[in-house]
Amino acid sequence: MSNYGNFFASGWEHIVDINAYDHLLFVMTLCAAFTLKQWKQVLIIITAFTIGHSGTLILSSLDIIPTNPELIDLLIPFTIMLTAVANIVNYRKEGKFSSTQVKYAIALVFGLIHGLAFASNFKFMLFEDSILMPLFLFNLGIEVGQLFIVLLFMIALWFYTKVIKGEHMKWNIFISGAGFGIAATIFLNALNS
Numbered sequence: 001m002s003n004y005g006n007f008f009a010s011g012w013e014h015i016v017d018i019n020a021y022d023h024l025l026f027v028m029t030l031c032a033a034f035t036l037k038q039w040k041q042v043l044i045i046i047t048a049f050t051i052g053h054s055g056t057l058i059l060s061s062l063d064i065i066p067t068n069p070e071l072i073d074l075l076i077p078f079t080i081m082l083t084a085v086a087n088i089v090n091y092r093k094e095g096k097f098s099s100t101q102v103k104y105a106i107a108l109v110f111g112l113i114h115g116l117a118f119a120s121n122f123k124f125m126l127f128e129d130s131i132l133m134p135l136f137l138f139n140l141g142i143e144v145g146q147l148f149i150v151l152l153f154m155i156a157l158w159f160y161t162k163v164i165k166g167e168h169m170k171w172n173i174f175i176s177g178a179g180f181g182i183a184a185t186i187f188l189n190a191l192n193s
Helices: 002-016 018-031 036-061 069-089 100-125 132-163 168-192
Strands: none
Touching: 002 018, 002 132, 018 036, 018 069, 018 100, 018 132, 018 168, 036 100, 036 132, 069 100, 069 168, 132 168
């Protein structure tokens, strides 16, 4: 049973580890367009992201889809850049990507892509024929880690909007812009390596 605990811990560490900044950056960029009143939507979108990468982990663990680290290193920052652009372009207007259901679908699809980055670590950890319990615990660790990051993010948003009296639009632009800039740097580094 203690071996199973390692799967949860690995999922948790994969998200909250500062070296996993690409996943942290995606989660924060994904949440930037949401206000404090939309906390339920934030929880749903984060869970949609988890469901997406769970699907990829299953397919990869069963060797149904291959993983290509070079392609993944390009796709992950690209998803962050797209999310940042969508946040800014669609803020307070009804654009193609502004509906909540579309945002959930995008998080699910981007979760599939991000799951490919988890896949190689997860396959290395497998020690049994059944992947169900290890997969569940690994994803539970990731989900709890993401929710922890979201909680810290929402506390920072609360402080910014309620204590400092900052505007949410400026918050969204700053977080999304920073997310885009960092992701673009990661993308260009991956492209040139």
